[in-house]
Amino acid sequence: MYSQGLIGADGTTEETEEFLAAFQARIDREEKIEPNDPMPEGYRKTLIRQIGQHAHSEIVGMLPEGNWITRAPSLRRKAALLAKVQDEGGHGLYLYSAAETLGVSREQMTEELLSGKAKYSSIFNYPTPTWADMGTIGWLVDGAAIMNQIPLCRCSYGPYARAMIRVCKEESFHQRQGYELLISLCNGTKEQKDMAQDSINRWWWPSLMMFGPHDADSSHSEQSMKWKIKRFSNDELRQKFIDATVPQAEYLGLTVPDPDLKWNPEKNNGKGGYDHGEINWVEFWQVVKGHGQMNRDRIKARKKAWNDGEWVRDAALAHAEKRAARQTAQAAE
Numbered sequence: 001m002y003s004q005g006l007i008g009a010d011g012t013t014e015e016t017e018e019f020l021a022a023f024q025a026r027i028d029r030e031e032k033i034e035p036n037d038p039m040p041e042g043y044r045k046t047l048i049r050q051i052g053q054h055a056h057s058e059i060v061g062m063l064p065e066g067n068w069i070t071r072a073p074s075l076r077r078k079a080a081l082l083a084k085v086q087d088e089g090g091h092g093l094y095l096y097s098a099a100e101t102l103g104v105s106r107e108q109m110t111e112e113l114l115s116g117k118a119k120y121s122s123i124f125n126y127p128t129p130t131w132a133d134m135g136t137i138g139w140l141v142d143g144a145a146i147m148n149q150i151p152l153c154r155c156s157y158g159p160y161a162r163a164m165i166r167v168c169k170e171e172s173f174h175q176r177q178g179y180e181l182l183i184s185l186c187n188g189t190k191e192q193k194d195m196a197q198d199s200i201n202r203w204w205w206p207s208l209m210m211f212g213p214h215d216a217d218s219s220h221s222e223q224s225m226k227w228k229i230k231r232f233s234n235d236e237l238r239q240k241f242i243d244a245t246v247p248q249a250e251y252l253g254l255t256v257p258d259p260d261l262k263w264n265p266e267k268n269n270g271k272g273g274y275d276h277g278e279i280n281w282v283e284f285w286q287v288v289k290g291h292g293q294m295n296r297d298r299i300k301a302r303k304k305a306w307n308d309g310e311w312v313r314d315a316a317l318a319h320a321e322k323r324a325a326r327q328t329a330q331a332a333e
């Protein structure tokens with residue numbers, strides 16, 4: 001029987017060696033941890049941090065593409081982009097709901113985002129000046145997200161893993177529609193192909209940064225992998241993404257903007273893989289710290305949306321309280 005942690009007077013679990021060992025044994029047996037299970041405070045906090053930031057990324061990620069909905073070149077492209085942006089909003093909803101099962105409120109998470117205390121993915125702090133960016137975001141950004149999110153379907157925390165299964169199904173549509181958009185451009189006029197090349201030039205390296213710092217510089221990876229929140233390290237997923245994506249760029253006839261990119265048959269235990277150049281980590285940390293090209297615009301847009309939506313939240317809550325009061329009165333009759 002899984003030993004209950006000693007519940008302290010304030011309701012938190014006293015983390016005895018025995019309790020921690022029993023919890024880790026559950027993780028090692030690939031058991032899913034559910035919201036009402038006793039869990040180490042560090043496990044809960046890590047999940048709130050990661051799921052909350054993941055949710056913020058989905059919602060902020062709607063902004064770069066939302067910028068092009070009214071300017072899509074055809075009804076078909078507009079419909080695909082609308083569907084994708086709407087999906088991202090839904091992904092944010094699943095993820096905020098998964099985080100709320102850990103005892104944090106939507107308001108708290110949003111306040112931490114708007115105050116700069118909580119992060120969102122660096123990738124969304126780059127501008128989208130051309131239509132080709134809509135294709136590159138779908139192909140590279142959602143492609144990187146899929147590489148990172150597929151393993152999360154096997155995360156040890158049940159609500160997060162289950163949210164990811166639905167998210168990943170929709171991400172594959174996002175990636176395909178982006179790649180198909182780029183096939184059209186690359187088979188189009190010289191100007192259209194040049195626009196696609198300019199776009200990959202701007203998005204290639206920021207997409208590699210999505211996977212996080214090198215493993216040696218990752219403050220959370222070791223523990224997250226022990227708790228099977230993370231199944232692969234940042235560098236492992238980044239390498240998988242590069243190895244899968246370079247042939248796709250070649251099919252498009254586009255050049256990956258990395259002069260050090262070279263097939264190495266020895267890599268990946270002899271399966272082969274690409275050696276690549278070094279990421280600009282100064283740029284990465286600048287963007288993560290809020291000094292990217294679009295950080296201010298993104299937070300300003302989120303603050304406006306949160307303030308403009310206050311009356312909707314108040315009305316929904318007032319309605320819910322009134323209905324609860326009516327149901328209580330009816331039950332008392």
Ligand code: 3HC
Nearest residue numbers: 050054057119120121122145209210211212218219220221
């Ligand atoms: N952007 C912003 N911050 C980043 C980052 C990035 N690309 N990569 C790492 N960081 C931050 C981490 O959050 C952490 O800071 P914190 O302690 O304040 O949270 C710090 O840098 C150290 O990084 P670690 O690698 O130690 O942190 P993690 O173990 O959390 O790994 C991660 C980072 C790989 C992003 C991991 O959090 C993760 O897998 N998150 C879930 C997936 C996710 O959030 N993806 C973001 C994109 S969502 C998306 O693309 C939507 C799609 O529909 C387009």
